Amino acid sequence: MTDEKKKVDYERVIKEPRVFFFILCVTFAFIVILSRPQGFVKGLDIAGGIQVIIAPDVEQGVIVPEDDMILVKDVLTARFNRYGLANIPIRLAGDLLTQNSYLVVDFPDTDRQTVANLTKQQGKFSAKINDKWVFNKTERVYTDAQRSQVGRTDGGGFMFQFGVDVDEDAGKRFKDATKDCEVIGDDLEEKCKLELFIDGKSLSNLTINAELKGRIVTSASVQGGGTTKDEALANMKNLQTILSTGALPVKLKTVALNEISPKLGEGFLMKAIMAAAVSLMGVALVVFLRYRRFRIVVPLVCTAISETIIIIGMANLIGWEISLSAIAGIIAAVGTGVDTQIIITDEMLRGEYVQAKVYGWKARLKRAFFIIFAAASTTISAMVPLAFVGLGAVKGFAITTTLGVLVGVIITRPAYIRIMENVL
Amino acid sequence: MSDNGWEAKWNNAMEYYDTNYKKLMLIPLIMLLAGFVIIYTFPVERDIDLKGGTRLEIVTVPQKDLLTIEQQLGAAIGVDVRARILSSQGSNKQLVIELGKSFAEDEQPQLIKNVETVLGVTLTDNFNIRSMDPSIGANALAGAQRAVLIAFILMGTIIFLIFKQPMISGAVMLAAFSDIVETYALMGFLGIKLSLHTIAALLMLIGYSVDSDILLTTRVVKRKEGRVVERIFSAIKTGLTMEATTLTAIFAIYFISDAIVLKEIALVMFLGISVDVLNTWIQNAGLLKWELERKEVSK
Numbered sequence: 123m124t125d126e127k128k129k130v131d132y133e134r135v136i137k138e139p140r141v142f143f144f145i146l147c148v149t150f151a152f153i154v155i156l157s158r159p160q161g162f163v164k165g166l167d168i169a170g171g172i173q174v175i176i177a178p179d180v181e182q183g184v185i186v187p188e189d190d191m192i193l194v195k196d197v198l199t200a201r202f203n204r205y206g207l208a209n210i211p212i213r214l215a216g217d218l219l220t221q222n223s224y225l226v227v228d229f230p231d232t233d234r235q236t237v238a239n240l241t242k243q244q245g246k247f248s249a250k251i252n253d254k255w256v257f258n259k260t261e262r263v264y265t266d267a268q269r270s271q272v273g274r275t276d277g278g279g280f281m282f283q284f285g286v287d288v289d290e291d292a293g294k295r296f297k298d299a300t301k302d303c304e305v306i307g308d309d310l311e312e313k314c315k316l317e318l319f320i321d322g323k324s325l326s327n328l329t330i331n332a333e334l335k336g337r338i339v340t341s342a343s344v345q346g347g348g349t350t351k352d353e354a355l356a357n358m359k360n361l362q363t364i365l366s367t368g369a370l371p372v373k374l375k376t377v378a379l380n381e382i383s384p385k386l387g388e389g390f391l392m393k394a395i396m397a398a399a400v401s402l403m404g405v406a407l408v409v410f411l412r413y414r415r416f417r418i419v420v421p422l423v424c425t426a427i428s429e430t431i432i433i434i435g436m437a438n439l440i441g442w443e444i445s446l447s448a449i450a451g452i453i454a455a456v457g458t459g460v461d462t463q464i465i466i467t468d469e470m471l472r473g474e475y476v477q478a479k480v481y482g483w484k485a486r487l488k489r490a491f492f493i494i495f496a497a498a499s500t501t502i503s504a505m506v507p508l509a510f511v512g513l514g515a516v517k518g519f520a521i522t523t524t525l526g527v528l529v530g531v532i533i534t535r536p537a538y539i540r541i542m543e544n545v546l
Numbered sequence: 547m548s549d550n551g552w553e554a555k556w557n558n559a560m561e562y563y564d565t566n567y568k569k570l571m572l573i574p575l576i577m578l579l580a581g582f583v584i585i586y587t588f589p590v591e592r593d594i595d596l597k598g599g600t601r602l603e604i605v606t607v608p609q610k611d612l613l614t615i616e617q618q619l620g621a622a623i624g625v626d627v628r629a630r631i632l633s634s635q636g637s638n639k640q641l642v643i644e645l646g647k648s649f650a651e652d653e654q655p656q657l658i659k660n661v662e663t664v665l666g667v668t669l670t671d672n673f674n675i676r677s678m679d680p681s682i683g684a685n686a687l688a689g690a691q692r693a694v695l696i697a698f699i700l701m702g703t704i705i706f707l708i709f710k711q712p713m714i715s716g717a718v719m720l721a722a723f724s725d726i727v728e729t730y731a732l733m734g735f736l737g738i739k740l741s742l743h744t745i746a747a748l749l750m751l752i753g754y755s756v757d758s759d760i761l762l763t764t765r766v767v768k769r770k771e772g773r774v775v776e777r778i779f780s781a782i783k784t785g786l787t788m789e790a791t792t793l794t795a796i797f798a799i800y801f802i803s804d805a806i807v808l809k810e811i812a813l814v815m816f817l818g819i820s821v822d823v824l825n826t827w828i829q830n831a832g833l834l835k836w837e838l839e840r841k842e843v844s845k
Contacts, residue, residue, distance in 0.1 A: 167805075174651070175682060222685050238651035376650045377679040385671040386605065390805040397802040404794030412787045446805050447743065454750055457795050458757070461788040465761050468784040489764060496708045496760050501753035503700035507693035508746055512686055515595070515807070516742040523750070 135544045144537030148428040151435025161438035165445030165518065168391045170384025172229040175513065176241055177222065179375040190371045191223045198227070200367040201240050205359065215513045224377065226513055244373050245364040248319045249342065251299040262287040263366035270362070272354045280354035281347040284362060293338040301336035308332055318344055320364065394449045401453060402427060405460055417545045418467060421538065426460050429534045433526045447519035455526020462497050463538055466490045470542055490539055498531045556779070564775040567832045574829035578724045584731035593741030594644070596687045598680030602643040603806065604673040608665060615664060619643065622660040632806060640804065648677045690745050697749055705756060709763060717833040718759040721825040722752045729818040738813060747811040751818035754792070758785050758826045766834050774838050778831045785827065792819060
């Protein structure tokens with residue numbers, strides 16, 4: 123180790139293109155982070171809520187076309203909006219390696235019954251009279267106060283009813299089904315009742331007014347009840363939602379249901395960030411113990427910190443989800459970066475580069491870059507296949523690590539080498 | 547000067563290594579064989595994201611002992627229950643309850659009520675629950691297996707492209723392979739479950755192992771100055787620094803964070819790096835030295 127205390131020409135170092143670019147990136151990232159707090163999307167792990175993963179309920183081996191799943195997504199989105207839950211993230215996720223399609227829905231704190239109602243009901247509406255099918259969907263569902271109401275029943279419970287319209291053809295079928303019915307008093311006979319079904323389950327059984335016999339009727343009323351007023355209201359709202367948004371093209375089943383407490387999630391985030399900060403300090407300590415020269419330790423640690431800032435900035439810019447695994451990915455990427463920088467530093471320290479300045483320099487640089495690319499490519503080749511697996515968790519880790527490694531190779535490492543050249 | 551004490555030890559170690567390196571290589575070999583045996587006798591279990599099931603993470607200090615909780619809850623639900631405590635420095639202890647069955651929306655409220663009764667604690671914002679159907683678990687497992695296979699093929703190709711010579715590439719791949727086998731064995735032995743995140747940790751491990759092998763090989767093969775063993779030991783010096791930094795990060799994550807996912811990733815990486823020390827610096831280095839000396843002799 124040479125004892126020549128080389129004076130570091132800071133100005134010259136900063137003006138070097140690679141170093142300048144690096145500093146530019148860090149500053150830019152800093153500005154992005156500070157000015158765009160909304161860019162940080164919190165993943166479920168941290169924000170909390172209920173996550174439901176839905177799959178088509180079909181036999182093994184049956185493949186549901188993607189278009190059907192897109193339609194499911196649209197119907198569900200409509201249902202959520204109708205019900206009053208706006209902006210529920212729902213995404214189609216596929217395990218590319220096994221070709222199954224799933225829908226991942228992230229609800230904020232909601233009760234499970236609502237979740238079940240909104241996602242599991244297929245919503246096939248049908249009606250029959252005297253064993254003949256007359257209606258198979260609704261054209262309009264009425265939710266206004268005139269045509270939908272809740273009232274008490276004699277038995278102490280509550281009932282609701284709301285109007286629905288059906289199309290012309292359905293109306294004609296109604297006419298055909300009722301024209302031969304006998305009239306008893308004000309209504310049609312016992313067997314000519316209008317039975318409404320949803321998903322095959324009987325909804326209501328209505329007697330038909332004698333006036334409607336043989337007529338084209340395009341409206342009906344759906345009835346139901348509940349033990350309390352709230353329950354009746356909830357049931358009515360649920361039915362109105364399901365009927366108005368239409369039936370799902372395929373039956374669905376829940377394959378995963380996760381509930382994360384926001385409070386716990388917040389705690390996890392804090393601890394993870396603390397762990398990252400302590401890691402950085404620990405690394406600084408180790409590096410100092412090994413090299414003991416500030417002119418090595420300072421650039422090494424500073425580039426590591428800067429790299430972290432750049433990665434976080436990028437995550438913010440592209441709206442990447444902050445999750446626990448993403449944080450782990452950042453720590454992994456920066457850790458790999460620090461290791462590579464240690465290798466480079468040692469390469470540059472070794473030997474009598476004072477004498478071999480010209481030839482040895484070039485060879486050393488070439489070797490340093492070779493090491494960078496080699497190390498980076500092994501990490502990336504491990505992470506890229508992983509990015510296609512699973513429905514979010516590990517994806518975050520894989521993508522963040524890959525991103526971090528790329529930032530390191532393209533931005534940080536070249537700058538670091540240039541800095542070290544001038545400092546050693 | 548205290549330096550002399552260290553230097554002398556370093557030099558002694560180096561000389562010992564120079565003469566005995568072939569015998570020393572038996573150690574990693576025995577470890578590898580032991581690894582296979584352990585994998586067979588302590589098979590690694592799959593976590594819920596690979597086989598389905600339910601896990602509850604509750605922030606509470608249980609008043610009853612774990613066995614009682616398992617029995618009472620098991621009786622109430624009719625499914626086998628496993629309970630354990632997860633703790634981290636100066637923070638909330640978590641009770642982790644695992645069940646082999648998945649619970650959908652209509653079944654979960656009852657499950658939660660049962661847990662509340664057994665524990666005597668109300669579950670509001672102090673718990674997480676994850677429940678996965680076996681079908682999605684099997685799907686994730688199939689995907690993970692394919693990803694690992696693709697990763698191996700890619701990494702193998704890159705290793706060949708980097709090192710070019712079959713002998714050296716073989717040594718690097720052997721080191722990575724040994725790392726994985728031995729870490730996997732330790733996972734089975736210690737009861738760490740295989741999950742998507744632990745698989746990710748194992749893949750990161752390969753990357754790390756190859757990094758240290760790149761260091762070793764670059765120093766030893768591409769340089770010509772000094773004796774082989776001197777070059778090996780200079781690489782060890784760098785390698786130990788790398789390990790120290792990585793281990794500090796891992797310890798920080800393991801002891802400070804209280805999320806199961808992060809702790810398990812840290813634990814697997816710790817085991818892997820510890821194992822990698824012997825595989826890289828004794829086995830891989832030994833093989834390199836052997837190969838270089840063979841070439842010397844044949845000149």
